[in-house]
Amino acid sequence: MNAIEIRNLSKSFRGMYAVDHLNMTVPVGAIYGFIGENGSGKSTTEKLICGHLVPDEGEIKLFGKDYTDAGVRVRVGALIENVGCFPNSSVYQNLRMQTINLGLENPDEEIRRVLEIVRMEDNANIKFKSCSLGMKQRIGIAMALLGEPALLILDEPINGLDTDGMRIMREILVDITQKYGCTVLISSHILGELEKIATHYGIIRQGRMIMELSAAEMDSRAQVFVSLKTADMTGAEAVLRERFDTVRAEDGYLRVYDVENTESIVDYLMKNGHVVSEVRKNKIGLEEYYIELMSQKEEE
Numbered sequence: 001m002n003a004i005e006i007r008n009l010s011k012s013f014r015g016m017y018a019v020d021h022l023n024m025t026v027p028v029g030a031i032y033g034f035i036g037e038n039g040s041g042k043s044t045t046e047k048l049i050c051g052h053l054v055p056d057e058g059e060i061k062l063f064g065k066d067y068t069d070a071g072v073r074v075r076v077g078a079l080i081e082n083v084g085c086f087p088n089s090s091v092y093q094n095l096r097m098q099t100i101n102l103g104l105e106n107p108d109e110e111i112r113r114v115l116e117i118v119r120m121e122d123n124a125n126i127k128f129k130s131c132s133l134g135m136k137q138r139i140g141i142a143m144a145l146l147g148e149p150a151l152l153i154l155d156e157p158i159n160g161l162d163t164d165g166m167r168i169m170r171e172i173l174v175d176i177t178q179k180y181g182c183t184v185l186i187s188s189h190i191l192g193e194l195e196k197i198a199t200h201y202g203i204i205r206q207g208r209m210i211m212e213l214s215a216a217e218m219d220s221r222a223q224v225f226v227s228l229k230t231a232d233m234t235g236a237e238a239v240l241r242e243r244f245d246t247v248r249a250e251d252g253y254l255r256v257y258d259v260e261n262t263e264s265i266v267d268y269l270m271k272n273g274h275v276v277s278e279v280r281k282n283k284i285g286l287e288e289y290y291i292e293l294m295s296q297k298e299e300e
């Protein structure tokens, strides 16, 4: 079953499509990385899924049911844009108010549960305004986790966090899916971070889903290349081009793509009078793959 299934979803503002006949499929249990440039329609899509905006057309199904179904709505938790907390109230008081809004039974037990998940069990009595950005983001996630949602929608939760903050957030998100079986939709610009946890990706551009793929598919598409240095880079490049299909000069290195055997390249250059001073095997990460994909789309 899919946690989210969107078909032909559109939303326009002042005659301009923010979301343009978008399709999206998020399997249950996935950490789905939702990637796109500024203004590409990520937040709008998320708001539509959460019912904060009404679509112009299209279909949104959550766990096989229409997204307006009351039974399904209570299974969705979200953190979109700012965390809606009272600055002068404590973390506990903010969570307590939300348990009242949601009509939860055993509120204290539930608050303890979510604070534990976001590693903030010792910070319940701190005022919200005294919390660091990383803590505030985690409180936002704790708020969204109240009531044990099966689907969590997070809009850029790692923006602005330092390395440690991002690491904790990563651990939390993996816990949420693995220990609690929750599905997570997460939009982010920080592709290098997303790559460490995402099981699936959706790439949106100008309101349209241009590609959806699993992490395994991404991995197989991420090309392996060999980068090397020689004294005469121009000469070596010309020699390599005679033998290999894709050769590119980049960041002071020569890159040869689609190569299984590093030694054969070094050997080939040696035979043609070029001594290789530095060589290493690389893999294109999500960031680079995304940039290449975007530049291809621009050329189209």
Ligand SMILES: Nc1ncnc2c1ncn2[C@@H]1O[C@H](COP(=O)(O)OP(=O)(O)OP(=O)(O)O)[C@@H](O)[C@H]1O
Residues within 6 Å of the ligand: 013, 014, 017, 018, 036, 037, 038, 039, 040, 041, 042, 043, 044, 045
């Ligand atoms: N309430 C609104 N009224 C008018 N236009 C809007 C509204 N919300 C979004 N838009 C427009 O819709 C488009 C998509 O915006 P959206 O916020 O969904 O993009 P995004 O991918 O989340 O961008 P970012 O990465 O900057 O957060 C943008 O052109 C934006 O200006």
Ligand SMILES: [Mg+2]
Residues within 6 Å of the ligand: 042, 043, 044, 155
């Ligand atoms: Mg946004």
